[in-house]
Amino acid sequence: MSILDRFFNGDKLALAKIISHIENRGDELSRLLPALYSKSGDAYRIGMTGPPGVGKSTLVDKLAELYVVDSQKVPTHLGIGIIAVDPSSPFTGGALLGDRIRMQNLTKYDDIFIRSMATRGSSGGLAASTSDVAMAMDAFGKDIILIETVGVGQVELDIADSCDTTVVVLVPESGDSVQALKAGLMEIADIFVVNKSDRDGADYFALDINMALDTKRNNSEWNYPVVNTQAINDVGIDELKDAIAGHRKFLTSEENADLYRRQKIKTDLNRILDMELKAYISEYLLTQNNLDNYIDSVLNGENNPYEITKEIIQSLNQDKS
Numbered sequence: 001m002s003i004l005d006r007f008f009n010g011d012k013l014a015l016a017k018i019i020s021h022i023e024n025r026g027d028e029l030s031r032l033l034p035a036l037y038s039k040s041g042d043a044y045r046i047g048m049t050g051p052p053g054v055g056k057s058t059l060v061d062k063l064a065e066l067y068v069v070d071s072q073k074v075p076t077h078l079g080i081g082i083i084a085v086d087p088s089s090p091f092t093g094g095a096l097l098g099d100r101i102r103m104q105n106l107t108k109y110d111d112i113f114i115r116s117m118a119t120r121g122s123s124g125g126l127a128a129s130t131s132d133v134a135m136a137m138d139a140f141g142k143d144i145i146l147i148e149t150v151g152v153g154q155v156e157l158d159i160a161d162s163c164d165t166t167v168v169v170l171v172p173e174s175g176d177s178v179q180a181l182k183a184g185l186m187e188i189a190d191i192f193v194v195n196k197s198d199r200d201g202a203d204y205f206a207l208d209i210n211m212a213l214d215t216k217r218n219n220s221e222w223n224y225p226v227v228n229t230q231a232i233n234d235v236g237i238d239e240l241k242d243a244i245a246g247h248r249k250f251l252t253s254e255e256n257a258d259l260y261r262r263q264k265i266k267t268d269l270n271r272i273l274d275m276e277l278k279a280y281i282s283e284y285l286l287t288q289n290n291l292d293n294y295i296d297s298v299l300n301g302e303n304n305p306y307e308i309t310k311e312i313i314q315s316l317n318q319d320k321s
Contacts, residue, residue, distance in 0.1 A: 004035055007140065012113065015140050019115055022132045025279075033132060036139040043081070043138035046244055047163030049149040049188075054169045055195040057084070058231040059240070060148050061105060066237050067144055068109050081137035081145040082106070082114040083130060113137065131162045131271055160188035161267045165247045167240070169193045170209075172201040190222065191243045197228035197236065222250055285312050 006014035018032060046063075048056045064080050071078035106112045115137075117130060134145050149159055160166050168189035192213075194206045206226050213224050225243045229236030251260045286294075297303035 004032065008039070010141070015113065015136065016115075018136050019133050022129050022136060023117060025129070033135075036132075036136050040135045040138035043134070043142050043145050044165075044248055045134055045145045045147060045163040047147045047149070047159040047166045048169060049159050049166065050169035050193075051174065054171045054174070055229075055231045056148050056169050059167075059169060059193065059195060059229065059237075060084070060146050062231050062234060062237045063241060064106055064112055064146055065109070066241055068111055070241075071111075078111060078144065079140075079142040080109075080112045081134070081140075081142035082112065083133055083137075083145065083147045084114065084116045085130060085148065085150045086116050086118060113140075113142065131268075134162065161271065164251060164264075165190050165244050167191045167193055167244070169195050170205075171196045172199045172205045174205070190224065190247050191240070192224065192226045193229055193236075193240060194226065195229045195231055198230050198233070202228060222247065281312060281316075285315050 003014050003017060007018055021028060021032065048060055050056055060082060064082060067078055067080055106114060115133065117133065130147060134147065137145050147163055166188050168186060172194065192209055194202055206228055209226050217223055227236055227240045227243055229240060250256065294308050298305065
């Protein structure tokens with residue numbers, strides 16, 4: 001059996017191997033990804049982002065467990081995929097696996113599949129291949145995919161393009177909430193979480209966020225809920241799960257469903273095109289030899305980066321013709 005056959009027969013080892021293939025941008029990717037895409041589209045992606053140390057990993061751990069436990073009560077099958085984007089090791093380039101260690105409690109559930117990914121230099125909080133890995137989990141049959149970013153702060157804006165619901169996690173010590181809301185990180189949030197809400201100042205912090213959200217709420221049909229949690233004590237996890245369910249219902253409502261689907265396809269097209277163009281330019285137009293020549297021409301005052309970029313684009317047009 002091929003790796004795709006084993007994958008579609010529910011072989012977790014095949015899923016792990018395909019994810020590794022995606023991360024390493026293997027030669028078979030052009031064949032694998034279209035096959036995965038044709039079987040994906042049903043999973044719901046939830047992004048968990050925010051500054052380091054706010055408790056994102058614990059929230060993901062508790063939320064994933066709640067989804068599985070609640071599904072067993074009905075009973076219904078609910079597969080959960082978790083993508084934990086860790087910093088890259090400076091020695092191996094691989095993930096440091098910090099989140100994988102913190103989520104040991106989830107290993108007892110067969111329906112939960114956890115994958116740690118290294119950022120590998122990606123500056124947006126997500127590894128470059130995160131969306132493709134999420135698609136693989138989707139095609140494998142996972143119903144909910146939780147994506148936790150590395151926690152680098154305000155530059156994690158690309159999570160909004162990779163997820164259906166984006167949850168921004170803060171703690172009472174996060175600083176002035178009004179200033180925080182002006183930052184790009186806060187602009188992408190669908191749901192706000194004040195974690196470690198047993199600490200001093202948590203209620204006032206949540207109140208400040210709610211007040212700052214009034215203008216945003218006046219210009220949207222979504223109400224941008226603020227949820228207080230104590231993840232380590234299992235407090236507020238049900239409320240967070242309900243808020244996510246509410247946002248999903250909002251996105252898939254009759255008046256929003258078509259726009260929601262179109263936006264997802266548009267995002268996929270832009271992401272794939274961006275990745276493929278960069279790969280093509282690096283392989284054929286901006287080889288190391290060409291790059292050195294371009295750098296020399298700039299150093300010698302014979303050229304500049306703007307004209308060089310035009311030359312590369314013109315080369316693309318010539319290849320097209």
